[in-house]
Amino acid sequence: MKHSFPTLYLFNNVFFPQTVIPLTVNDGISKDVLLECYEQGQHLAFYHPSLRANKIGTVGRILLLEHNDDKSMTVLVQGLARVKLLIQEQHLPFPIFQVEDYFDVQDQAVILDDSVGRLHVILENWLNRHITSTKERERFLKEMNSPTRLINNLCLLVLKDVELKEIFLTSVSLSERIRMMDALLRGKAPEIEDTAMSEAIKNFERLEPDTDIKNAI
Structure with a gap:
């Protein structure tokens, strides 16, 4: 529409x-x-x-x-x-x-429970470091009720590279975004994306021609 x-x-x-x-x-x-x-x-x-x-x-x-x-x-x-x-x-x-x-394609994504669970812990650790109010932290975490919402908020709060954020925004595959985020955020409490992995993803994206993928759903 x-x-x-x-x-x-x-x-x-x-x-x-x-x-x-x-x-x-x-x-x-x-x-x-x-x-x-x-x-x-x-x-x-x-x-x-x-x-x-x-x-x-x-x-x-x-x-x-x-x-x-x-x-x-x-x-x-x-x-x-x-x-x-x-x-x-x-x-x-x-x-x-x-x-x-602009929607995600229905790529029949495998449920990446382990990756989603790990990323949820990373977000929770970030909130513990940056938000002093227990009530606000709990309210925020309750809103993270879908992998899409989780990835979007990690993009906002943890990722720093603007070009990398743009790659996430334009991706039409949720499973791809989960895998990229899982690879970018190393350890249990990262404050920023891994630089080497970030450069690798950006270089790969630059080699790929922009395709106008027909939106599904």
């Missing part, structure tokens, strides 16, 4: 569905689009510009909006779903893109 959404470019990060992030913006165009979407209760697309043939972003909704003393604006955004950007329908006063839904 195709939709049209105001679009905000994220130059330094990649936004994932089923995650919540704070964003602070200073430029007028970004503030205008965020304020309009917040006041109208409208969803918007977030996209990290790249050279990849498939332009994949995430549609989100603004949960909170604050005006700061330094004239910047901070919003709390919840990611909802992946989309493929098709046509830019408007340039000014802010971009609007026609998009279509």
